[in-house]
Amino acid sequence: MEKRFASIWFPYLTTDRHTIRQPELRNTPFVLSTPVHGRMVIMEANAAAEVQGVSRGMVVADAKACLPDLKVADASVELAERLLKVLGLWCIRYTPVVAVDPPDGLILDISGCPHLWRSEELYLKEIVNKLRKRGFHARMAIAGTIGAAWAVARFGNHPIEDSGRETDALLSLPAAALRLEPVIVDRLYKLGLRTVGSFIHMPPSVLRRRFGEDLPLRLRQALGRDDEPILPLRPVPPYVERLPCLEPVRTATSIEIAIDKLLEALCKRLSGEGKGLRIATLKCHRVDGKTVQVGITTSRATASVPHLAKLFALKVPHIEPALGIELFVLEASKVEDSDPVQEALWGGVPGLEDTALSELIDRLKGRTGIRAIYRYLPDEHHWPERSFKEASSITEKPSTLWKSDRPRPTxxxxxxxxxxxxxxxxxxxxxxxxxxxxxxxxxxxxxxxxxxxxxxxxxxxxxxxxxxxxxxxxxxxxxxxxxxxxxxxxxxxxxxxxx
Amino acid sequence: MEMEKENKRETVNRLKQDLLRWQGVTLPEVNTTERVGLGPVEEAFPNAVFPTFGVHEFISMSREDSAATSGFIGGLVSRLTVGDGVCLWISTSQLLFPPSIRAFGVVPDRVVFVDIAKERDVLWATEEALKCTGLTTVVAELQEMDFVQSRRLQLAVEKSQVTGLILRCNPRVIGSTACVARWRIRPLPSLLDDGLPGVGFPRWETELLKVRNGNPGCWQLEWSQGRFVPVLPAKQSREWSTQLKRIS
Structure with a gap:
């Protein structure tokens, strides 16, 4: 499923809150301040104050000099956090995955949700209007990546960007749109790299050397080349299945039956969500109060019951039931999106992507006594022992050619x-x-x-x-x-x- | 008269085929299978076709022999895994030098190496791998293999249609096995054109010690320009040259 993210930005988060509480502040310039190095510095100014030229970072005394009737209140960091959390929980009616994006934003994983409001446009309007009715200024943008949505919400003009068009959306935005440290933004600005477009096509190695690891990472995240994890406010329920037994179970056959039942339930849920498991653990709670556990790993996300049952079958001899097992708990600790395997219509020769092969590798890995399973790729060294390296995955492609110009022993x-x-x-x-x-x-x-x-x-x-x-x-x-x-x-x- | 002879030959051929079928040998059709490029060696197999869906056993008594056998197996694997096919190489020693098999036409990154601590697990892994339809060839380095074990492997292969190549280094007992063929590959001195320095193309004495329903024999093969090239025995070639002289 195509991933879509929304970013909501509250430019006047805490001042809006004060305005809701005291409606008379609506049209008066109003700021929140906090002491910094013995001076009162403005942390947030409301819209009326900003129109008059008062902005974040100014000293209160200076602001008062130009705006004598400026209202000042104390800023509180916890207030913003609390507000964001409350707003985030409120947003759960629009999508189950909502994350707080401090200091003044929310990130929503809206994949598969907007069609319930007929279109992304109506979805966006609905949320922004509802927030506005509650008294919050909000800017929202929808894009294919978190980074792009964040940038467009704060700096962009068109709030909805199609997935795959992140590059075009970012080109004209300022460098600050990439969620960078102010120091790096300043340095970019000094060098004349004011828009993202002026450095987006530079080689990452060059950017890394001059601006640190953060800049290429943020670029990759914004363009969707790197995954960006978010921490949902309400965590997704973990993939756990429990099977209590009426009578304590002692035989291998009954343990296998239990595993089959657990796997069926778990795999049904996984395949329904388009996911597959990579790591699973089976915990067996015994009558004597002890727990035995066995684990399996797979080389590719899978939700196939027979395959996983085979992997667990290799582990059954390691489960010692002693006086009996009364509770089985199966937990998938690592779950990944699984790509639906394209069934080949024309047989052909099975390649490295073949499911049968990855299932075989899983089975081999599960057996004790098998030291390792390798695939080798060429490496750019003449020294024979270093002329090849281990591949990191079963489908990794070689980056250089295998050399065969010199005689090498078999x-x-x-x-x-x-x-x-x-x-x-x-x-x-x-x-x-x-x-x-x-x-x-x-x-x-x-x-x-x-x-x-x-x-x-x-x-x-x-x-x-x-x-x-x-x-x-x-x-x-x-x-x-x-x-x-x-x-x-x-x-x-x-x-x-x-x- | 001629017609009669022709009819007789046809009958004999048909009877031979029937015999093979009754013995339980499933013969691939000559035209549909790709040849493995072994030239005259393939004539030794039933119906003159290299049995792709079978377990082949290679005996080597020294490290030099097993190096030669690895090269020969590399040549076979390159023909058997055309296209995207994957080969599994199971061993306890990890002596094979992956970049070297490139010279025998195998793409080393299409080979998955399985490193195993004990011989007993090699047999288990080989059987599992031979059952897997996602592979084209499985190479296993083993020392000992008895009849029962080899029959298990052969049965696995007949179902999945994978080629099994078992490289047995320094076996203590060479008993009878259920493999379709038993090979022995030994290095031979390479030959260069007169006066050229260096070492020539790898050349092997390829011996088929046993072939199920076929005729064992011994050939000399050379690996050059990406294929097996049969080398005429020295004696024969000399005879040829004398004959040529006589003609001219």
Whole structure:
């Protein structure tokens, strides 16, 4: 489902509250102040005061000089917080997921809600009008990301932005629209980067170096490239299922039945919400007051009962029922949106995205005794042990090409084995080498291929690799560590076997 | 006369096919399956087709042999996992150097490596993997495998149509197994054109020790330009050259 967010901004949050309580303040300039470094500084000014040129951050004495009949009251931080919370709870009638956005805003996750008010426009009007009737000035905007909605609510002209058009919406807005620290905004302003459009296309590495980690992050969040979690006022009920047993349960079969029942209930809810679980724990409360628990993880969000049951079936032998289990609690501690899998119409060859494969990997991971499951991607290093790296996920694509221009052995020893070598100096390949009591006479050889250590990563000798073939046709990868020295013996190693 | 001969041959061929079918061998049709590019070696298999839906066993007695076998398996995997196919490589040692199989036509990031502590779990994982339809090939490095275990693997494969390649390094017992073929790959001295320095293309002595319903044999293969190239035995090639001389 397409994500939509709304941001509501209350420009005169606390002054509005005072006006509601004392209607006579409506048209008189009025400010709230707090002591800062021994001076009274204005924290918030109402609309009437702002028209007269009094604004946030001014000293009260200065303001009074130009507006003698200015009314002043004490500002309170808790008041704003309390107000936002109350307004947030009131907004729950429009969407279940409402979060407070201090100091003066609310964030609403409105995905799938506005159609109940027929359209986003009517939805927006309804909320703003209701708030206005209650006496609050409010500006609201709807966009595909929290960042864009925030920016448009405060600085934009069109309150509704389609998802995917965040870039266009942000281009003409000032840098402050990105929810940045005032220091960074000042620095951007000084450099002439006044609108978001003036730096949105700069490489992130450049922005990070000059303005810190925050700026690229906020940009990515506003453009929807990074997820931004919100903390709902009323938390979404956790994915937990309970199954009490009339009689304490002791056998593996009955535990499996219990797991099946719990999974069915949980998966029904998950698939109804378009979600799938990644981590689940089963807690078994025993008669003797102790709790045993087992957990499973999946490599991709899933709500398939048979698959999850299979994963739990691997764990059943680890559940010790002792005198019996009286309560099962199944909790999905990590839940993600699951993409509906596109069923392939034309069979074809199953790839890495195949569900059967990820289910197999989950099953393998669940078994004890399996150390790890890897996928490798090429890495930009010549040093053989570093020429590949582990992929972070099953579907990660390689960023560089696999190199096959140099001969590389099919089997590489984890730690090179020392060998004795007879070799003419300076750079000829060896004539023979002795390894594990056997002498190999070298008939053909390729090399040397010098591979230097990367000095910024580790220190030590470089390696001169030779690809050699002995008289029986066996092919080896040998190397000499470092240069030929005057006083020390050369150290030669066997590092791999060629096909 | 000629007609009679032709009829006889046809009858014999048909009877041969019937025999295979009665023995429980399901024969893929020649035209519909892609060849694995083993050239003359494929003639040894029943109906001259490499049995894709079967478990193949590779015996290697030394580390050099297992390196050669890895290369050979790489060549097979590259042919079996065309397109987006995924290969699972299960082992206890993690000796395979992933970038190297690129030279044998396998894209290393389409191989999922499973690192396992004990041999017993390798068998379990292999069986689970062979049952999975989301894969095209499963390579397992094992030491020991008895008849019952191999039959379990073969049965799993027949259902899921995955190719199983079992690389057995230094097995203590080589008993009978239910695998469709038992191979032995050993390195051979590579050959270069006269006077050229360096090491040539990888060359192997490919021995089919056992083939179910086929004829065992021994061939020399070379991996060059991304395919298996059969190498004529030295003797034969010499005969050829003398014949050529005689003709000319």
């Amino acid at each position: 089997r590489l020893l984890a730690s090179p084995e020392p060998i004795e070598v007879t070799a003419p100096i300076p750079d000829y390949p060896p004539m023979l080498f002795r390894h594990k009591g056997e002498t190999h006479t070298i008939k053909k050889a390729d090399g040397p291929e010098r591979i230097e250590r990367e000095w910024w990563m580790d220190i030590g000798e470089h390696r001169d690799y030779y690809y050699v073939e002995d008289d029986k046709g066996r092919r080896y990868w040998l190397y000499r560590s470092g240069h030929y020295g005057d006083d020390r013996p050369q150290r030669w190693f066997l590092h791999g076997f060629f096909a």
